[in-house]
């Protein structure tokens with residue numbers, strides 16, 4: 242059985258570095274510096290709720306530096322406040338910048354402590370910085386659905402997940418990433434997130450899509466959902482053939498970066514019920530399979546710098562439940578193959594490292610003899 246973690250929440254905390262301790266004018270003593278507020282990613286913390294439970298007060302404050310006295314002319318520095326948060330947290334800073342904490346022990350300093358009192362401060366300790374930060378936990382789902390509007394992502398999600406997709410509370414927008422769980426006969430469960438709102442030009446901040454793409458960063462596989470019919474976002478945009486739409490989608494994900502194109506990926510060509518002869522699907526599949534040669538068929542401004550390499554291309558009618566079982570099975574297979582590959586790579590790396598360490602130890606021993 243696989244553990245599923247769904248988490249998308251947002252919390253704001255006022256943080257405050259510790260004030261510096263007082264200096265001692267008579268002997269020129271230095272007060273200790275105030276502690277810093279540091280946010281650190283820890284795997285053992287799973288939810289932002291845990292963070293809130295640990296720090297129920299509105300303000301998280303680091304310790305004040307010690308005052309200088311005649312027995313301790315140098316006051317001790319105040320202890321840092323180390324706030325443990327789940328891996329995958331995005332820290333929103335007051336200046337509008339954001340910092341990702343994607344790995345165990347990755348940290349960022351949020352608020353510095355004030356310096357201890359000394360002759361330059363009239364021996365008064367300086368106040369620590371006060372910062373209001375936002376903590377956002379990036380969605381953790383196994384599969385991310387990407388596609389332009391109307392491609393059929395939510396229809397697919399509803400069709401494959403037994404339960405009605407849960408609407409995650411996403412505080413900044415009215416659009417919400419939707420979450421569903423695919424269940425398999427042997428009890429395996431794979432979570433799927435619909436990441437709506439991606440449009441042409443999203444990487445230049447058009448639409449909402451780019452905000453949701455950060456939730457795709459942590460998925461293990463991307464399922465591209467593509468309508469086999471031409472697509473036009475609005476009258477301001479040209480009508481795009483399905484092949485052009487795919488290239489644009491590829492381009493958006495490429496421009497976004499963060500390893501999106503390197504992720505295991507499957508392409509689901511949707512709405513095959515609208516292609517009665519099957520010819521459109523066949524032509525489109527050929528074009529995609531023959532990348533990069535088929536790029537000649539479209540204008541150069543649609544060429545992505547890096548091309549997506551699908552593990553498989555499948556067809557479906559999400560509305561009529563056609564092809565869904567096959568897609569569900571392939572998602573599982575492709576995910577498992579990649580997980581195994583990653584595992585073997587890690588084993589190889591560990592082996593190489595231990596071999597290097599042994600050689601190094603041997604050389605050191607010989608030098609000592």
Ligand SMILES: Nc1nc2c(ncn2[C@@H]2O[C@H](COP(=O)(O)OP(=O)(O)OP(=O)(O)O)[C@@H](O)[C@H]2O)c(=O)[nH]1
Pocket residue numbers: 388389390391392393394395396397437438511512513514515557558559560561
């Ligand atoms: N004919 C046909 N229509 C479909 C199919 N799948 C989805 N649709 C229709 O396409 C439209 C868009 O479907 P959605 O599932 O809302 O598409 P989406 O990708 O989630 O769209 P956004 O929420 O805008 O990102 C709806 O009217 C669906 O009924 C399909 O397999 N065949």
